[in-house]
Amino acid sequence: xxxxxxxxxxxxxxxxxxxxxxxxxxxxxxxxxxxxxxxxxxxxxxxxxxxxxxxxxxxxxxxxxxxxxxxxxxxxxxxxxxxxxxxxxxxxxxxxxxxxxxxxxxxxxxxxxxxxxxxxxxxxxxxxxxxxxxxxxxxxxxxxxxxxxxxxxxxxxxxxxxxxxxxxxxxxxxxxxxxxxxxxxxxxxxxxxxxxxxxxxxxxxxxxxxxxxxxxxxxxxxxxxxxxxxxxxxxxxxxxxxxxxxxxxxxxxxxxxxxxxxxxxxxxxxxxxxxxxxxxxxxxxxxxxxxxxxxxxxxxxxxxxxxxxxxxxxxxxxxxxxxxxxxxxxxxxxxxxxxxxxxxxxxxxxxxxxxxxxxxxxxxxxxxxxxxxxxxxxxxxxxxxxxxxxxxxxxxxxxxxxxxxxxxxxxxxxxxxxxxxxxxxxxxxxxxxxxxxxxxxxxxxxxxxxxxxxxxxxxxxxxxxxxxxxxxxxxxxxxxxxxxxxx
Amino acid sequence: xxxxxxxxxxxxxxxxxxxxxxxxxxxxxxxxxxxxxxxxxxxxxxxxxxxxxxxxxxxxxxxxxxxxxxxxxxxxxxxxxxxxxxxxxxxxxxxxxxxxxxxxxxxxxxxxxxxxxxxxxxxxxxxxxxxxxxxxxxxxxxxxxxxxxxxxxxxxxxxxxxxxxxxxxxxxxxxxxxxxxxxxxxxxxxxxxxxxxxxxxxxxxxxxxxxxxxxxxxx
Ligand code: HEM
Ligand code: HEM
Ligand SMILES: [Fe+2]
Numbered sequence: 001x002x003x004x005x006x007x008x009x010x011x012x013x014x015x016x017x018x019x020x021x022x023x024x025x026x027x028x029x030x031x032x033x034x035x036x037x038x039x040x041x042x043x044x045x046x047x048x049x050x051x052x053x054x055x056x057x058x059x060x061x062x063x064x065x066x067x068x069x070x071x072x073x074x075x076x077x078x079x080x081x082x083x084x085x086x087x088x089x090x091x092x093x094x095x096x097x098x099x100x101x102x103x104x105x106x107x108x109x110x111x112x113x114x115x116x117x118x119x120x121x122x123x124x125x126x127x128x129x130x131x132x133x134x135x136x137x138x139x140x141x142x143x144x145x146x147x148x149x150x151x152x153x154x155x156x157x158x159x160x161x162x163x164x165x166x167x168x169x170x171x172x173x174x175x176x177x178x179x180x181x182x183x184x185x186x187x188x189x190x191x192x193x194x195x196x197x198x199x200x201x202x203x204x205x206x207x208x209x210x211x212x213x214x215x216x217x218x219x220x221x222x223x224x225x226x227x228x229x230x231x232x233x234x235x236x237x238x239x240x241x242x243x244x245x246x247x248x249x250x251x252x253x254x255x256x257x258x259x260x261x262x263x264x265x266x267x268x269x270x271x272x273x274x275x276x277x278x279x280x281x282x283x284x285x286x287x288x289x290x291x292x293x294x295x296x297x298x299x300x301x302x303x304x305x306x307x308x309x310x311x312x313x314x315x316x317x318x319x320x321x322x323x324x325x326x327x328x329x330x331x332x333x334x335x336x337x338x339x340x341x342x343x344x345x346x347x348x349x350x351x352x353x354x355x356x357x358x359x360x361x362x363x364x365x366x367x368x369x370x371x372x373x374x375x376x377x378x379x380x381x382x383x384x385x386x387x388x389x390x391x392x393x394x395x396x397x398x399x400x401x402x403x404x405x406x407x408x409x410x411x412x413x414x415x416x417x418x419x420x421x422x423x424x425x426x427x428x429x430x431x432x433x434x435x436x437x438x439x440x441x442x443x444x445x446x447x448x449x450x451x452x453x454x455x456x457x458x459x460x461x462x463x464x465x466x467x468x469x470x471x472x473x474x475x476x477x478x479x480x481x482x483x484x485x486x487x
Numbered sequence: 488x489x490x491x492x493x494x495x496x497x498x499x500x501x502x503x504x505x506x507x508x509x510x511x512x513x514x515x516x517x518x519x520x521x522x523x524x525x526x527x528x529x530x531x532x533x534x535x536x537x538x539x540x541x542x543x544x545x546x547x548x549x550x551x552x553x554x555x556x557x558x559x560x561x562x563x564x565x566x567x568x569x570x571x572x573x574x575x576x577x578x579x580x581x582x583x584x585x586x587x588x589x590x591x592x593x594x595x596x597x598x599x600x601x602x603x604x605x606x607x608x609x610x611x612x613x614x615x616x617x618x619x620x621x622x623x624x625x626x627x628x629x630x631x632x633x634x635x636x637x638x639x640x641x642x643x644x645x646x647x648x649x650x651x652x653x654x655x656x657x658x659x660x661x662x663x664x665x666x667x668x669x670x671x672x673x674x675x676x677x678x679x680x681x682x683x684x685x686x687x688x689x690x691x692x693x694x695x696x697x698x699x700x701x702x703x704x705x706x
Contacts, residue, residue: 037615040615041615044661044662044663045661048655048663048665049655049665049666052605052665053604053605053613053615054601054602054604054605054613054615055604057604057605057613057615058601058604117599117600117601117667117668118599118600119596119599119668119670119673120592120593120595120596120597120599120600120669120673120676120677121592121595121599122595124595124598124599125595125598125599128599129598129599129601130598131597131598131599131600131601131602131603131604132598132603133603133604133611133612133613136601136604167499167503189594189595189598190594191530191547191587191590191591191593191594192528192529192530192544193594193608193609193680193684193687194528194543194544194609194687195525195528195529195544196594197608197609197611198521198524198525198528200611233499236499237497237498237499237502240499240502240503240505240506241502241506243506243510244502244505244506244509244510247506247509247510247513247514248509248510248513251510251513251514251516251517252513252516252517252520254517257611258524259690259692260609260610260689260690260691260692261609261610261611261689262528262543262544262609262687262688262689263524263527263528263543263690264523264524264527264543265690266520267524268690270520337691337692337693337694338694340610340692341607341610341611341612341614341618342614343614345614346614414693414694415694415695416698417697417698418693418694418695418696418697418698419618419620419621419693419694419695419696419697420617420625420626420627420696420697421617421622421625421627421659422626422627424616424617424618425617425659425660425662428660428662429660
């Protein structure tokens with residue numbers, strides 16, 4: 001994916017490749033800082049007062065959010081010319097914004113690492129660290145992000161209006177608009193911590209459980225047409241159904257974060273009811289993919305990009321399991337009073353983010369590689385198989401470890417001790433917790449290994465399959481693609 | 488190719504319209520509910536506090552008062568009780584402006600040092616360190632707990648401020664809190680922030696606080 005070779009004709013797709021390149025590097029940062037944080041759970045003196053847990057965690061989750069956003073923007077720039085049939089309007093501006101955003105992010109990372117914390121005044125919020133989980137980027141960077149995203153949106157809207165505006169694009173346009181608008185809800189200071197968290201959740205929840213999910217529904221739909229040759233009319237109808245279900249449950253499902261932050265009791269009922277419905281569209285998305293797969297298999301239609309499709313399957317199943325099942329487990333207030341803010345939450349957070357977002361965007365990376373090298377038939381390489389297996393095993397393993405940790409933390413710290421400082425450490429120092437943290441680290445290493453294979457595969461699969469196809473077509477024009485692999 | 492749908496269930500138009508309606512109605516409901524919630528979670532006035540009105544988020548002047556967390560039979564869980572006047576760093580007469588400035592400084596410090604990346608506040612944040620929602624009431628800071636003696640202080644707020652300025656020199660566990668360059672002024676302000684947070688009505692979170700050591704009504 002890093003090489004210069006390219007059969008891509010559209011400038012928009014060249015820009016998309018750049019977005020994916022940065023995304024994969026930030027994915028590496030995401031994992032690296034996660035590992036450092038996980039080590040500190042077991043060896044608290046590791047990097048103590050050098051790069052503290054708080055710094056590692058901030059870099060871990062911010063790298064995550066930014067790599068997902070980069071890949072999301074990249075995927076749209078990739079799809080745009082294919083959907084509209086024309087070059088993206090304002091592509092020059094798009095490229096400029098890409099470099100500005102990337103430079104800004106590099107500066108923010110350096111400030112997090114080297115300056116780390118500021119004095120307790122508004123200057124620190126503007127220049128160093130906003131100190132609000134996931135939205136730690138200082139205010140100047142927030143404004144930069146808003147400007148860049150507005151430019152991106154302008155490009156998408158102008159291109160869609162000028163070219164062919166398909167159903168998939170229509171969904172994406174309005175969804176991206178909402179996604180960008182929500183970011184503004186996180187950009188103000190208040191001394192009132194309840195008010196702070198009330199609006200903070202508008203950004204976080206309405207991103208991951210509403211607008212990002214709809215984005216995924218649209219991209220999976222597009223991917224099914226692309227890899228399986230699924231019927232566009234049916235796919236687009238499904239996307240509208242999914243959108244109705246996702247927004248219908250996800251928007252008011254926001255209430256499941258308003259149980260204990262100072263907000264009134266009526267959110268117990270509203271949050272419980274609507275968030276309990278959130279898994280329904282996730283089952284729907286899973287069924288959709290499996291159904292289309294079965295239908296096309298019946299028609300003897302070959303999947304033209306096996307790794308991408310495999311990642312789509314990991315996506316729909318992981319989304320259902322991580323967000324749907326693991327989310328549902330702690331979404332009722334009777335349970336959440338004991339699990340809120342324990343290791344239950346990251347157990348769910350890891351599998352949900354991986355299943356719902358990382359997987360689909362890795363799938364898109366394979367589609368990009370296919371397009372970049374003009375490969376007719378993408379098969380799985382050994383590295384690709386190791387990558388998808390180890391990453392998935394690693395994430396599921398971490399989730400299991402954190403679930404056990406969360407269970408005993410709810411029992412010991414929350415139920416038995418009543419959440420004091422002493423109770424917190426009684427839970428942290430129990431054998432169950434220590435073992436779980438050991439397994440989390442081990443599974444984190446497995447995850448990292450999976451990443452190494454994935455990275456290698458993304459770099460090499462293109463040239464490799466391209467050469468095979470070229471050799472195959474000169475040696476035997478009728479040989480099925482992939483048969484040349486053994487030659 | 489153009490197939491006529493045999494029923495509305497197979498019609499893209501129908502689903503597109505439904506999606507629009509569902510989204511619109513949900514968004515409007517959320518906005519309506521938020522319009523009800525936001526005033527309820529806004530900080531109340533110092534007058535309301537003095538008049539003893541029930542409130543979810545008290546004003547900054549709550550730092551002039553004793554705060555406890557007690558079981559409420561009607562609601563079925565604990566709620567913060569704002570009691571008689573109590574000295575905070577030797578005074579119980581912080582004016583609205585003073586208390587306001589203190590709380591603002593405290594909240595800014597909490598953000599600039601990113602406490603939330605290790606601790607949870609109101610249950611949200613990192614899971615590496617204890618939840619701070621009711622940290623003000625934690626038995627470890629009381630005269631029965633170890634910290635007044637460790638820091639050579641005689642009050643909860645002084646012990647907390649001393650600790651926050653040099654946390655890694657007062658450890659109680661292998662997992663220590665690092666030094667974050669917190670000044671004396673910042674430390675006092677952060678303690679005011681923590682005291683205020685303990686007075687927020689969180690619908691009984693955390694449940695049965697300090698059930699084992701110190702009792703539900705931490706003194
Ligand atoms: C792809 C979709 C989803 C993602 C990526 C996701 C991710 C997350 C993350 C990262 C958190 C922790 C936030 C924090 O740092 O404080 C969280 C919290 C939570 N999520 Fe999800 N989630 C998803 C879907 C769902 C669904 C469908 C449900 C319910 C059915 C759910 C229920 C919850 C609940 C109840 C919490 C609060 C946990 C607590 O009280 O500490 N999530 N989610
Ligand atoms: C090498 C693998 C990884 C390791 C060792 C790791 C470790 C960690 C650690 C130690 C935390 C802090 C939890 C705490 O506050 O106690 C964390 C948080 C988090 N990580 Fe990872 N992580 C890894 C990979 C990932 C991946 C691949 C994703 C997303 C796809 C991810 C998403 C998150 C999220 C969303 C949070 C915040 C969770 C919350 O607040 O509930 N991590 N991770
Ligand atoms: Fe949520």
